[in-house]
Amino acid sequence: GEDVEQSLFLSVREGDSSVINCTYTDSSSTYLYWYKQEPGAGLQLLTYIFSNMDMKQDQRLTVLLNKKDKHLSLRIADTQTGDSAIYFCAETTYSSASKIIFGSGTRLSIRP
Amino acid sequence: DAGVIQSPRHEVTEMGQEVTLRCKPISGHDYLFWYRQTMMRGLELLIYFNNNVPIDDSGMPEDRFSAKMPNASFSTLKIQPSEPRDSAVYFCASRMTGRGLGKNEQFFGPGTRLTVL
Numbered sequence: 001g002e003d004v005e006q007s008l009f010l011s012v013r014e015g016d017s018s019v020i021n022c023t024y025t026d027s028s029s030t031y032l033y034w035y036k037q038e039p040g041a042g043l044q045l046l047t048y049i050f051s052n053m054d055m056k057q058d059q060r061l062t063v064l065l066n067k068k069d070k071h072l073s074l075r076i077a078d079t080q081t082g083d084s085a086i087y088f089c090a091e092t093t094y095s096s097a098s099k100i101i102f103g104s105g106t107r108l109s110i111r112p
Numbered sequence: 113d114a115g116v117i118q119s120p121r122h123e124v125t126e127m128g129q130e131v132t133l134r135c136k137p138i139s140g141h142d143y144l145f146w147y148r149q150t151m152m153r154g155l156e157l158l159i160y161f162n163n164n165v166p167i168d169d170s171g172m173p174e175d176r177f178s179a180k181m182p183n184a185s186f187s188t189l190k191i192q193p194s195e196p197r198d199s200a201v202y203f204c205a206s207r208m209t210g211r212g213l214g215k216n217e218q219f220f221g222p223g224t225r226l227t228v229l
Binding site: 031040041042043044045048088092097098099100102103104105 | 116143145154155157160162167168203205216217218220221222223
């Protein structure tokens with residue numbers, strides 16, 4: 001079946017790197033995503049990676065995909081207070097291409 | 113573009129009352145999704161539509177919940193009768209069919225925070 005899991009909380013000091021991890025079960029993933037939810041708002045797509053890629057970099061964001069271990073990570077370099085949010089890992093698969101399967105979200109808090 | 117519009121933003125009602133949540137998707141988008149977010153259960157997909165037709169309603173919790181999409185620019189999620197355990201933030205999202213295996217980005221509305229007393 002389809003399942004996406006991630007830890008619930010992460011606390012990081014301002015200026016350090018944040019690494020948010022995610023595991024998924026369906027090996028037929030097509031796209032994997034990171035969505036960001038700021039307080040009182042809906043989710044917004046932060047970045048995504050196609051399943052045949054290993055890495056994607058976009059400014060302060062680095063996404064790493066290990067298909068063998070079904071592991072996805074999001075690294076945020078030089079974490080700032082504005083990065084405080086809930087980060088959702090998500091996937092689409094060949095069997096359910098119309099919808100996105102979301103993880104439970106990781107709440108990232110930044111300490112001074 | 114105004115993005116996905118949801119109304120009301122906040123709703124407080126009493127147990128047993130009917131609640132109607134509204135959503136206007138982004139113009140041109142042919143998929144519409146309703147989600148519910150709670151601390152206990154996280155983000156749950158309730159139902160989604162394609163071209164105004166319900167495709168998968170397996171996430172709808174009970175018969176008290178119903179959703180309609182009478183046209184491409186409007187959808188409602190109704191709870192009748194409402195119960196305190198329905199208290200949550202309800203999100204609507206929409207997307208456009210991409211070419212082939214597009215990234216399927218969903219655009220979320222700001223949500224409706226429902227409190228049932």
